[in-house]
Amino acid sequence: MTAAAVTSCNPVLVQSRKQQGLPHSVVSWRFSPSSPFATTRAPSRATSRRASRRPLRVAAFVNPKPTVLVTDNLGEAGIDLLKRYANVDCSYDLSLEELCAKISLCDALIVTGGTKVTREVFESSGGRLRVVGRVGVGIDNVDVAAATEHGCLVVNAPTADTVAAAEHGIALLTSMARKIAQADASMKAGKWQRSTFLGVSLLGKRLAVMGFGRVGSEVARRAKGLGMNVIAHDPFAPLDRARAIGVDMVSFDEAIATTDFISLHLPLTPATSKMFNDVTFSRMKRGVRIVNVARGGVIDEEALLRALESGIVAQAALDVFTEEPPPEEDKLVRHRNVTVTPHLGASTMEAQEGVAIEIAEAVIEALKGELTATAVNAPMLSMEVISELSPYVEIAEKLGRLAVQLVSGGTGIRSVRIYYGSAREHDDLDTHYLRAMIIKGLVEPTSSVFVNLVNADFVAKQRGLRLTEEKVSLDGSPENPIEYIQVQIANVESKFASAISDSGEISVEGRLKDGKPHLTKVGSFRVDVSLEGSLLLCRQVDKPGMIGKVGSILGKENVNINYMSVGRIAPWKLAVMTIGVDEEPSREALRKIRELQDVEEFVLLKL
Ligand SMILES: NC(=O)C1=CN([C@@H]2O[C@H](COP(=O)(O)OP(=O)(O)OC[C@H]3O[C@@H](n4cnc5c(N)ncnc54)[C@H](O)[C@@H]3O)[C@@H](O)[C@H]2O)C=CC1
Numbered sequence: 156m157t158a159a160a161v162t163s164c165n166p167v168l169v170q171s172r173k174q175q176g177l178p179h180s181v182v183s184w185r186f187s188p189s190s191p192f193a194t195t196r197a198p199s200r201a202t203s204r205r206a207s208r209r210p211l212r213v214a215a216f217v218n219p220k221p222t223v224l225v226t227d228n229l230g231e232a233g234i235d236l237l238k239r240y241a242n243v244d245c246s247y248d249l250s251l252e253e254l255c256a257k258i259s260l261c262d263a264l265i266v267t268g269g270t271k272v273t274r275e276v277f278e279s280s281g282g283r284l285r286v287v288g289r290v291g292v293g294i295d296n297v298d299v300a301a302a303t304e305h306g307c308l309v310v311n312a313p314t315a316d317t318v319a320a321a322e323h324g325i326a327l328l329t330s331m332a333r334k335i336a337q338a339d340a341s342m343k344a345g346k347w348q349r350s351t352f353l354g355v356s357l358l359g360k361r362l363a364v365m366g367f368g369r370v371g372s373e374v375a376r377r378a379k380g381l382g383m384n385v386i387a388h389d390p391f392a393p394l395d396r397a398r399a400i401g402v403d404m405v406s407f408d409e410a411i412a413t414t415d416f417i418s419l420h421l422p423l424t425p426a427t428s429k430m431f432n433d434v435t436f437s438r439m440k441r442g443v444r445i446v447n448v449a450r451g452g453v454i455d456e457e458a459l460l461r462a463l464e465s466g467i468v469a470q471a472a473l474d475v476f477t478e479e480p481p482p483e484e485d486k487l488v489r490h491r492n493v494t495v496t497p498h499l500g501a502s503t504m505e506a507q508e509g510v511a512i513e514i515a516e517a518v519i520e521a522l523k524g525e526l527t528a529t530a531v532n533a534p535m536l537s538m539e540v541i542s543e544l545s546p547y548v549e550i551a552e553k554l555g556r557l558a559v560q561l562v563s564g565g566t567g568i569r570s571v572r573i574y575y576g577s578a579r580e581h582d583d584l585d586t587h588y589l590r591a592m593i594i595k596g597l598v599e600p601t602s603s604v605f606v607n608l609v610n611a612d613f614v615a616k617q618r619g620l621r622l623t624e625e626k627v628s629l630d631g632s633p634e635n636p637i638e639y640i641q642v643q644i645a646n647v648e649s650k651f652a653s654a655i656s657d658s659g660e661i662s663v664e665g666r667l668k669d670g671k672p673h674l675t676k677v678g679s680f681r682v683d684v685s686l687e688g689s690l691l692l693c694r695q696v697d698k699p700g701m702i703g704k705v706g707s708i709l710g711k712e713n714v715n716i717n718y719m720s721v722g723r724i725a726p727w728k729l730a731v732m733t734i735g736v737d738e739e740p741s742r743e744a745l746r747k748i749r750e751l752q753d754v755e756e757f758v759l760l761k762l
Pocket residue numbers: 291292293294313316317320365366367368369370371388389390391392420421422423426427448449450474475498499500501502
């Protein structure tokens with residue numbers, strides 16, 4: 156057996172080979188609380204039992220149909236799709252207060268760039284909001300960090316408006332070069348000024364595409380068709396994409412210093428905010444022309460005004476602004492050498508229909524608990540991985556629950572070690588989902604925080620939980636992804652001393668048996684009990700009659716034993732009895748068991 160440390164609460168993906176290119180349609184979680192994105196707590200045992208006797212799923216019982224709030228104009232095709240699955244509330248132009256007032260009644264929120272989804276919105280949702288769908292690409296209007304903290308998935312619709320944005324970029328480029336907008340305004344004012352609107356040709360001119368992603372590369376492709384010499388700057392873009400289009404990737408400095416035209420296609424992030432400022436403008440070729448269909452905030456607008464006035468920038472064409480709409484008397488908007496459009500990049504009939512469908516599908520998938528390819532703040536796990544790991548999810552969460560209940564007050568939990576015994580190759584086992592469920596089990600019993608796949612690592616970090624994961628290589632068939640999971644809590648005392656392993660940690664181990672989760676080890680004692688209902692752990696002297704004594708106390712109380720096992724170090728020494736019970740025994744029964752002669756310690760654990 157070898158152990159290899161692999162991750163420690165690290166959101167970076169460990170992609171398994173099987174994750175690549177597999178279909179996304181194997182399982183659905185609907186409203187089951189075990190959904191990776193479920194933000195509600197599991198129903199109480201009484202509720203589950205009641206519900207399981209009915210033909211209705213527990214889930215449907217908890218929440219029959221989700222409610223989706225749409226706060227910005229969304230294409231009919233998207234609304235129709237949503238209505239097949241959810242109650243749809245289209246309330247446009249809400250103030251922040253109105254949005255916050257409504258949000259606690261909604262499972263999903265769909266917005267364009269017109270609604271700011273701030274921290275207050277997540278705080279007001281009371282944990283019900285499970286997904287925010289951004290119609291389009293830019294998620295700079297959504298507080299993604301706050302979403303993650305609240306376990307809310309953010310999805311976008313990043314592909315359906317790419318061509319529209321690229322076409323708009325080219326439209327601005329060509330109309331700026333030929334002063335189309337100015338000439339149109341002049342004619343409409345009754346003038347005929349042929350010599351005033353002398354333009355520049357694009358043929359043979361150098362264009363720098365800043366940000367070579369979806370839109371940037373489509374702009375480059377089109378600009379090449381116009382006979383432009385296209386270079387690009389994007390430290391994160393794959394070189395082969397640029398090579399395929401015949402574009403040279405260059406440094407930022409080279410891009411801005413040597414070009415006649417600059418077209419911006421960057422996301423607005425802390426790194427790109429005001430990336431174009433007095434300093435960068437001063438390094439540009441005099442007479443440069445700039446197009447921005449990305450985000451207003453990547454340009455320092457006052458600096459651009461100064462650059463226009465000084466002649467460094469000859470012309471600008473802007474579709475996006477720091478503040479939208481910009482103030483009425485905005486000098487940039489009114490500048491004679493600036494062409495403006497009111498954020499029309501995605502405004503084609505085709506793109507609007509496309510993004511509406513793309514976002515509706517993504518939101519529905521997310522509400523069903525399925526992983527959507529456009530999730531912004533969740534690890535990318537394929538449905539195949541989720542499906543394969545789902546039998547272990549229950550073990551993971553329950554081991555977390557058991558381990559935390561075994562801790563006796565004091566210093567608090569800081570260090571948790573997780574071992575996964577597996578015959579799989581190390582890089583073929585993605586533990587994100589299981590780790591999230593262990594964190595859920597560790598955190599939820601002692602707090603009001605809801606934990607899911609989205610916020611698990613964040614919650615752990617916030618609570619100072621240091622998780623380390625190790626995969627233990629086992630011989631055998633790699634058919635099963637996992638043979639056992641062991642959760643250890645270090646540097647704590649236990650209310651059940653036998654749960655402390657030889658190496659000094661609280662330790663519980665579980666595995667699947669006949670498809671059912673079982674507890675198979677507590678501390679150094681081998682046990683075997685199904686992980687359902689409640690558990691009684693009892694350490695006693697190993698001698699005849701002990702099982703009968705405990706059993707008869709429970710029997711008198713009409714408490715049904717669903718499973719039991721005894722693990723011992725050696726005959727006639729100490730044994731740990733593990734009893735699974737369907738009903739929770741009364742205090743009196745627990746007292747009687749605790750007071751039995753030869754019972755050394757005893758604890759009741761709830762799953
Ligand atoms: N005006 C409009 O209506 C529309 C605007 N957009 C905006 O266009 C922009 C680009 O969209 P997509 O191409 O779909 O996004 P994308 O994510 O495919 O591409 C963005 C590219 O920028 C690069 N990048 C990020 N930080 C960078 C940095 N510091 N320096 C250089 N490159 C950097 C990334 O590596 C990526 O390749 C976004 O801001 C989006 O919101 C998109 C659609 C419509």
